[in-house]
Amino acid sequence: MKALISMSLVAVACGLTACGGSSDPISAKSCFDGSIYSPTSEVKHDYDEVTGTGLMGSYSATIKGSDGTAAFNGQTNLNTLEVYRGRIDAVPISGIGNSTTSHYVRMSPNGDIVNYGYKILAGSGLATTRIESTFSPPITDRKYTLEESESFQYTTTETRTQRQVSSQQTNTTSTPLSATIAFVGIETISIGPRSVEACRFTNNGSQEWFYRGILVQSSDTNGKTTRQTRSLTRDNQAF
Numbered sequence: 445m446k447a448l449i450s451m452s453l454v455a456v457a458c459g460l461t462a463c464g465g466s467s468d469p470i471s472a473k474s475c476f477d478g479s480i481y482s483p484t485s486e487v488k489h490d491y492d493e494v495t496g497t498g499l500m501g502s503y504s505a506t507i508k509g510s511d512g513t514a515a516f517n518g519q520t521n522l523n524t525l526e527v528y529r530g531r532i533d534a535v536p537i538s539g540i541g542n543s544t545t546s547h548y549v550r551m552s553p554n555g556d557i558v559n560y561g562y563k564i565l566a567g568s569g570l571a572t573t574r575i576e577s578t579f580s581p582p583i584t585d586r587k588y589t590l591e592e593s594e595s596f597q598y599t600t601t602e603t604r605t606q607r608q609v610s611s612q613q614t615n616t617t618s619t620p621l622s623a624t625i626a627f628v629g630i631e632t633i634s635i636g637p638r639s640v641e642a643c644r645f646t647n648n649g650s651q652e653w654f655y656r657g658i659l660v661q662s663s664d665t666n667g668k669t670t671r672q673t674r675s676l677t678r679d680n681q682a683f
Contacts, residue, residue, distance in 0.1 A: 469591040472627045473555065475643035476588040477656035481509040481523045481551060487683050489658060490532075490675040502674075505529035507658065516548035517578050519560050523549050542567070557585040561602075570610040577604040579621075587625050587645055587654070595626035623648050633661055635673045638682060656683065 480487060487507040495501040510524040525547040543566040550558040561578035579600045586596040599622040607614045628644040633653055642655040650670075653661040660673040676683045 470629060471592075472588050472590045472643045472645075472654075474630070474641075475654050475656065476555070478551065479509070480507055480657050481525055481549070483509055483511050485679050487658070488675070488677045489673065491660070491671055491673040493672075494670045501531055502533035503529050504532050514548060516560055516563075519548070519550070521550075522560065523551055525549065552584075555586075555589040557588070559583040559585055572609040574607045574609070575604060577602050587627065587643075588657075590627035592627055592629050595624055597624045598622065635660060636675050 489505040489507055490503070491505070492500045492502050506528050508526050510526070512521055512523050514520075514522040514524045516522055526544060527547075528542075528544045530542040543564055545562055545564045547562045548560045550560070552558060559579060560582045561576070563577075564573070564575040566573045566575070579602055581600055583598050583600050585598075590596065599620070601618055601620050603616065603618045605614060605616045624647075626646045628646060628651075630641050631644050631653070632639050633642045633655075634640075635655070640655050640660075642653040642660060645652045645654065649665040651663045651667075652659055655676070658676065659671065660676065661669070662671040663669050
């Protein structure tokens with residue numbers, strides 16, 4: 445009888461803990477939220493980020509998606525992720541410091557995000573700058589399909605055209621880009637007073653933490669913080 449009881453207890457224990465097997469692999473899929481690419485309510489993102497001077501600046505941004513009918517560089521039926529951000533720790537002059545960036549992407553059924561390029565509208569009035577950048581070939585962002593310790597690489601050329609409204613001058617440059625992105629794991633980080641589970645990636649040696657598809661924290665190759673989120677909300681509720 446004792447032997448039967450012991451065997452029964454082992455069977456129950458193994459049923460609860462998967463004896464002799466391994467737990468499900470840690471996936472970055474949990475750190476993606478496709479709703480940010482759809483025309484739902486805007487997400488408000490307040491954060492501090494290193495500026496061109498090397499010092500931290502404070503920004504407030506709104507993030508909104510689209511209905512999947514956008515066109516860009518010959519591609520149709522694309523989603524857009526539009527990010528409007530403004531500098532809130534300095535008084536902008538003629539809109540300087542404010543910008544709207546529209547990213548043009550296609551969502552793949554397997555979880556990849558194909559990035560075709562972006563447009564930037566910065567400043568206002570005569571100080572307005574318009575930028576359009578295309579990626580050839582498009583960047584296939586696979587980070588949300590990775591499991592722990594997996595990585596992917598991409599190589600592309602960015603063609604960037606910049607036009608100053610005041611002078612009507614146009615400048616076009618082409619720059620080769622490449623990156624190796626690896627999924628380190630899931631870590632607990634702070635967004636203001638709350639704690640969230642974010643996916644940590646390395647990107648050519650720098651560190652990036654994504655939460656619900658948004659870059660909420662980053663550091664450079666020396667470990668210096670380059671972005672820190674203060675608040676992330678939708679409809680005045682924590683997002």
